[in-house]
Amino acid sequence: MNFRIDLQVVGFIVMLFVFNACDRKNNENIIVKAITVNSDMYGVADYSVEIFGDSTYRIIDYSIKLDSNNLTLIDPKKNPTLLEKNTCHGQVSIKENVLFFDAACRNFNRAVLKNGYMDLYVDDSFVRRLLIKKASIPVPQYFDKSRFTDYAIFDSPKDSIFDQTYEIKQNDLLLIDSVLTSQLLRLKSSHANGTYAKQLKVYANKDSVWIIVNLFPNEDLEEYFHYQPLISFLRPSTFEGAYGELRINLTRLSFSDLHFRPAYN
Numbered sequence: 001m002n003f004r005i006d007l008q009v010v011g012f013i014v015m016l017f018v019f020n021a022c023d024r025k026n027n028e029n030i031i032v033k034a035i036t037v038n039s040d041m042y043g044v045a046d047y048s049v050e051i052f053g054d055s056t057y058r059i060i061d062y063s064i065k066l067d068s069n070n071l072t073l074i075d076p077k078k079n080p081t082l083l084e085k086n087t088c089h090g091q092v093s094i095k096e097n098v099l100f101f102d103a104a105c106r107n108f109n110r111a112v113l114k115n116g117y118m119d120l121y122v123d124d125s126f127v128r129r130l131l132i133k134k135a136s137i138p139v140p141q142y143f144d145k146s147r148f149t150d151y152a153i154f155d156s157p158k159d160s161i162f163d164q165t166y167e168i169k170q171n172d173l174l175l176i177d178s179v180l181t182s183q184l185l186r187l188k189s190s191h192a193n194g195t196y197a198k199q200l201k202v203y204a205n206k207d208s209v210w211i212i213v214n215l216f217p218n219e220d221l222e223e224y225f226h227y228q229p230l231i232s233f234l235r236p237s238t239f240e241g242a243y244g245e246l247r248i249n250l251t252r253l254s255f256s257d258l259h260f261r262p263a264y265n
Helices: 007-028 080-085 170-187
Strands: 030-035 047-052 056-061 065-067 072-074 087-095 098-105 108-114 117-122 125-135 151-155 196-204 209-217 243-249 259-261
Touching (some): 030 117
Parallel strands (some): 151 196
Antiparallel strands (some): 196 209, 209 243
């Protein structure tokens, strides 16, 4: 019997073996992994971020793309060329619970690990939140999430006035929750008996810490409100629907009256 060796086929098999072996090695060496949880929302980026023990990272964007030629959707998981194009590799440095990427990937260059999440930033501006699936490095937990399941906390972009970061802790949330309860009772309307998802935006400088609290009827929000501000930092008027707003100065222990927009109370 005569056998003819196809060198191209052999080369492909060798490359496939090496790739799989390296991928298995990387998977075993992952020290941090975080993923998005609301990838079923069309138009929202679907990320996987992996940090390896050799100070490298792999970031994969699994977002569904639209082919402008024939207006069909392309799933990167079924398109190796697109998946490779949507994958970033590089070096990462770790300082306590903050990750610094050597080059901006998908418009972010820094990540902060806290409270079970990975927050992605462009410099000091929040971009997106991922759920931590694995962490072999310490991740700060500033409050009891089982006690405050209906709260989501977001750091505001730094500017010339609010140029610092403040971590909301357990005692802060106890105070905020007490103020919200008293304000809802003050309204003496259907608001007092409603259940709400609460999103907190934190603004801080050397003189004071301000909290803007937004309340949303949580029947339809599920868990999405934990991952992205429903009212944008930059374009608050774009939100459609009723929501409540309360402003609290944690430093001076003062607060505004809770009111709902659009006004229907």
